[in-house]
Amino acid sequence: MPRFLLRRLLHTLFVVWGVVTAVFFLVRLTGDPTALLVDPSATQAEIAHTRHLLGLDRPWHVQYVDFLFAMLRGDF
Numbered sequence: 001m002p003r004f005l006l007r008r009l010l011h012t013l014f015v016v017w018g019v020v021t022a023v024f025f026l027v028r029l030t031g032d033p034t035a036l037l038v039d040p041s042a043t044q045a046e047i048a049h050t051r052h053l054l055g056l057d058r059p060w061h062v063q064y065v066d067f068l069f070a071m072l073r074g075d076f
Helices: 002-029 033-037 044-054 060-073
Strands: none
Touching (some): 002 060
16 A cells, blocks of 8 residues: 555646656747736836846746745745
């Protein structure tokens, strides 16, 4: 029984990681997420500021790790 539960737990963790990873990349596949958040008439400076506030100016792998830690903290 403990072996079965351990396998189920590991399988569940793998599935959750897969879903979280898919969500991360699907959001970024649509283009720049900042474009969905700022006014279309925003200046380049405002767009750059928003990208910096959201951490979108950093490499994707750094954003991914930050995204994972935010999920673990419950900061959706």
